[in-house]
Ligand SMILES: C=C1C[C@]23C[C@@]1(O)CC[C@H]2[C@@]12CCC[C@@](C)(C(=O)O1)[C@H]2[C@@H]3C(=O)O
């Protein structure tokens with residue numbers, strides 16, 4: 424049988440304190456375990472001292488999928504930023520609001536109910552702390568729920584008598600966002616202008632075998648936002664991530680060398696945020712930037728919800744730079760990369776370099 428992404432985590436089980444979130448609702452101040460200082464956000468050689476971003480969000484490209492020069496705009500955004508906001512994507516604001524309100528409904532449940540769907544120590548899906556947490560000395564002001572495939576079994580455990588609506592909303596959204604992700608991937612690959620794409624059918628990816636995950640993120644309201652960090656700096660592992668952030672819910676920031684630091688990705692009405700992930704960085708032979716991003720806790724009494732959809736090739740598909748005369752990355756299996764990232768985090772990409 425073909426491997427799944429969840430299997431990649433079997434070899435590296437996490438202890439319970441890296442799975443079960445703290446009960447944020449009961450806290451009147453930020454505990455020491457959740458207070459971040461500059462030295463705690465060290466990622467590779469990059470120290471990320473201030474949570475105050477440098478530039479305003481207008482710098483992040485906005486791409487309208489209906490625009491005649493869409494390929495050129497996508498290519499430039501992926502090359503210069505590794506992140507852009509997409510409009511004209513065909514998912515209605517009602518659908519986005521519904522998915523957001525079901526995510527809020529889940530996170531508002533008491534801790535013991537959320538614990539019914541706790542991620543297992545060696546698994547990828549379920550409720551808990553972000554997997555990257557084990558690489559940092561402090562805990563993040565965040566709880567998440569990762570859904571891989573249908574959400575029905577989870578919904579039945581959470582709401583035994585009222586599971587259908589949550590499940591319908593999440594599964595319908597996954598279908599829509601998968602179609603959008605596939606469409607974006609085809610356009611992004613065309614934007615690379617590689618003349619010979621021999622393996623596109625296996626890596627492109629094939630929507631029937633794609634690796635996908637829907638991640639509901641919750642950043643609870645925080646007594647002292649300046650001390651806490653929502654999500655530590657990281658790059659996403661798959662090809663692309665399509666993210667819905669709730670309106671007025673600021674906090675997402677992307678690192679950009681040329682802009683000289685962290686730039687906010689402010690919520691834009693009806694837009695979805697698209698991140699280039701590590702695997703697309705490899706396919707493009709390093710041309711498209713795998714965007715380093717983090718989430719600051721921006722306001723005292725406002726919680727924040729976001730919904731991320733990770734889209735990648737099948738777990739056993741092989742990835743390598745496309746049509747590159749001088750490839751800088753070697754060929755590897757998706758599942759092996761996810762394993763390596765679970766062990767090495769930000770060093771994983773450089774370990775794949777030739
Ligand atoms: C498919 C996946 C991407 C992800 C790890 C996961 O197996 C499921 C959750 C995803 C997430 C969400 C929060 C940030 C992140 C880095 C993490 O720890 O879990 C991403 C992972 C990723 O992109 O590598």
Ligand SMILES: O=C(O)CCC(=O)C(=O)O
Nearest residue numbers: 638640668675718729731
């Ligand atoms: O909440 C956000 O804006 C970003 C979430 C994120 O980076 C992720 O789920 O990987």
Ligand SMILES: [Fe+2]
Nearest residue numbers: 657658659716
């Ligand atoms: Fe991310």
